[in-house]
Amino acid sequence: MAQTNLSPPFDFIREMIEEHLRTNRFQGRVMTRFPPEPNGYLHIGHAKSVCLNFGIAAQYGGTCNLRMDDTDPSGENQEYVDSIIQDVKWLGFEWKDRLFYASDYYEQLYQYAVQLIKKGKAYVCSLNAAEIRDYRGSLTEPGRESPYRNRSVEENLNLFERMRAGEFKEGSHVLRAKIDMASPNITMRDPIMYRIRYEPHYRTANQWCIYPMYDFAHCLSDSIERITHSICTLEFENNRPLYDWFLDELNVEYHPQQIEFARLNLGYTVLSKRRLIELVEDKCVRGWDDPRMPTLAGMRRRGYPPDAIRNFCERISVAKNDSLIDVALLEHCLRENLNEKAQRVMAVLHPLRLVIDNYPEGQTEEWDSPYHPQNPEMGSRKVPFSRTLYIEQEDFLENPPKKFYRLAPGREVRLRYGYFIKCVNVIKDPKTGQVAELHCTYDPETRSGFAPNGRKVDATIHWVSADHSIPAEVRLYDRLFRVANPLEGKSDFKEYLNEKSLETIRSCRVEPSLAHASPGSQFQFERVGYFCVDPDSSDKVLVFNRILTLRDSWSKASGKEKI
RNA sequence: UGGGGUGUCGUCAAGCGGUAAGACACAGGUCUUUGGAACCUGGACUCGGAGGUUCGAAUCCUCCCACCCCAGCCA
Numbered sequence: 001m002a003q004t005n006l007s008p009p010f011d012f013i014r015e016m017i018e019e020h021l022r023t024n025r026f027q028g029r030v031m032t033r034f035p036p037e038p039n040g041y042l043h044i045g046h047a048k049s050v051c052l053n054f055g056i057a058a059q060y061g062g063t064c065n066l067r068m069d070d071t072d073p074s075g076e077n078q079e080y081v082d083s084i085i086q087d088v089k090w091l092g093f094e095w096k097d098r099l100f101y102a103s104d105y106y107e108q109l110y111q112y113a114v115q116l117i118k119k120g121k122a123y124v125c126s127l128n129a130a131e132i133r134d135y136r137g138s139l140t141e142p143g144r145e146s147p148y149r150n151r152s153v154e155e156n157l158n159l160f161e162r163m164r165a166g167e168f169k170e171g172s173h174v175l176r177a178k179i180d181m182a183s184p185n186i187t188m189r190d191p192i193m194y195r196i197r198y199e200p201h202y203r204t205a206n207q208w209c210i211y212p213m214y215d216f217a218h219c220l221s222d223s224i225e226r227i228t229h230s231i232c233t234l235e236f237e238n239n240r241p242l243y244d245w246f247l248d249e250l251n252v253e254y255h256p257q258q259i260e261f262a263r264l265n266l267g268y269t270v271l272s273k274r275r276l277i278e279l280v281e282d283k284c285v286r287g288w289d290d291p292r293m294p295t296l297a298g299m300r301r302r303g304y305p306p307d308a309i310r311n312f313c314e315r316i317s318v319a320k321n322d323s324l325i326d327v328a329l330l331e332h333c334l335r336e337n338l339n340e341k342a343q344r345v346m347a348v349l350h351p352l353r354l355v356i357d358n359y360p361e362g363q364t365e366e367w368d369s370p371y372h373p374q375n376p377e378m379g380s381r382k383v384p385f386s387r388t389l390y391i392e393q394e395d396f397l398e399n400p401p402k403k404f405y406r407l408a409p410g411r412e413v414r415l416r417y418g419y420f421i422k423c424v425n426v427i428k429d430p431k432t433g434q435v436a437e438l439h440c441t442y443d444p445e446t447r448s449g450f451a452p453n454g455r456k457v458d459a460t461i462h463w464v465s466a467d468h469s470i471p472a473e474v475r476l477y478d479r480l481f482r483v484a485n486p487l488e489g490k491s492d493f494k495e496y497l498n499e500k501s502l503e504t505i506r507s508c509r510v511e512p513s514l515a516h517a518s519p520g521s522q523f524q525f526e527r528v529g530y531f532c533v534d535p536d537s538s539d540k541v542l543v544f545n546r547i548l549t550l551r552d553s554w555s556k557a558s559g560k561e562k563i
Numbered sequence: 564u565g566g567g568g569u570g571u572c573g574u575c576a577a578g579c580g581g582u583a584a585g586a587c588a589c590a591g592g593u594c595u596u597u598g599g600a601a602c603c604u605g606g607a608c609u610c611g612g613a614g615g616u617u618c619g620a621a622u623c624c625u626c627c628c629a630c631c632c633c634a635g636c637c638a
Contacts, residue, residue: 035638037638071638128636132636133634133635136634137565137634138565139565140564141634183566184565184566185566185567185633187567187633189634197636211636213637213638214638215638218638232638234568234569236632237633238566239633240567241567260568262569262631273638315586315587317577317586321569321570321575321631322569322570322630323574323576324574324575325574325575326573326574326575328574329575329587331587332586332587332588339599339600344597373596373597374601406598416597417596418596448596449596458598459596459597460595460598484574524597524599526599527597528597551598551600552598554598556598557598
């Protein structure tokens, strides 16, 4: 794959890691983890984190664990676990036997909580949710201490044990860390460690009715796994003092370093689980793997190669600035990748019938055409040619503007891999006045690259033989939203959805070599774009997804919309 | 009007006191049987703003401004 940046990535995280290596902070170890919560599908924002965590581990000779951060039974399920596993694998990373679940640590976490209670650093609070919120204070006012804050260790132990035993109603008690209700950092105002939930957990079923909160579970899970660098996104910066507090108070052997980086924002889409769920549930898209979705499942179905995504994640680099990445960069990585490895074939999306008057009726030729003109090692296939062809409707204009140099009345162009043809007649539909069929003549001396006496032609157009080509359905995708940042402005981001993000064309014609292309395989339809076979394809219909268009300086120059 | 972060080209982003890397985008050009690809060229007299320190500041100091995050028994 084309790789422009050959030097290994270097950023503030790696800089910190190298400092730790120099000062022997972790005995030379580098161990990371990717900790998704299995309550939704992974998207390209997660890919950034996956690439960072697995990439760093590989770079420094360490390991990266895959850990399901499943501490909230509502919404989490095995289907999501399976999809996460599939997606991370697809991206190209492996974790061997290091697939862990926070839910596997429930007993250990419980014991840690007991330890904290014994130390007088945690207490059972019996305020209700509204009261807790009220006691917490606000951004500008300090909180007030809970009336239950000074229960004895014995009482706390007893109550916590009974919470676990299921003696109390949901919401009646929580376990809280005893820190500082006046802290300017709200995270430190006696944060909740455990809450009672009678919802069954997808892995532990009804074994537990108390579940640990993120702040308590995460740092300890990291410690249990001997993680050295716990990389997370910026919004957890406020939580770092708490991350450190638990580990310090519990005096654990392994105390990882939490490091925060800016999450990915990509133009013309949204990258938040909550909003993606909304798109799926409101049927704005066909599902999690709709090719317009920024989910890894969607991108896989769309035909985005995983190594292009990895390259993209490396190129956007890692920093702490809130940023909105230009989709053009993603598209560039995709084109760079696909340009190198996609086989070239011919397909006509909007067919226009073209008859070559001086080509013998019934005659057929088969031309051996390379799958990749720049790379002959990719082989070739036979492309049949005959008297009646289909060309792209937009490759002909009856009254061409100055800079249009494709086919027009009296004009000559080359057929890709074939002859020069000249348009001699235009037949229109008498009712609509639309161009219905073109008549041309061909020059037998001009086959495949030959041109007598240096005769030149301005354009080369693609085509398929009418009788030999096969029908196909093509799905054209455009950006999901009309604006770069759908979260800015209107209260409902869905108001910015691009109504034309999917266009299905059922009357396409593709060259016969595509007849048995397997789902997922990627091609360049010459002059049109990159496409892949959709799993919806069957013996009856071939369905292609447009991965993306080719760069198109003509449509840019003519100010015309992409086909 | 608390606390935590961030502000360098249109978009990302290096820079860590010695006189503004790189990528994408954009513009122009070469080449070409894909108006594709490849290749060449061009662009921040300036680093959120204002002061200050220094021979020298994007980098240090002071003040100001803007934006993001935190008041879930979510993560």
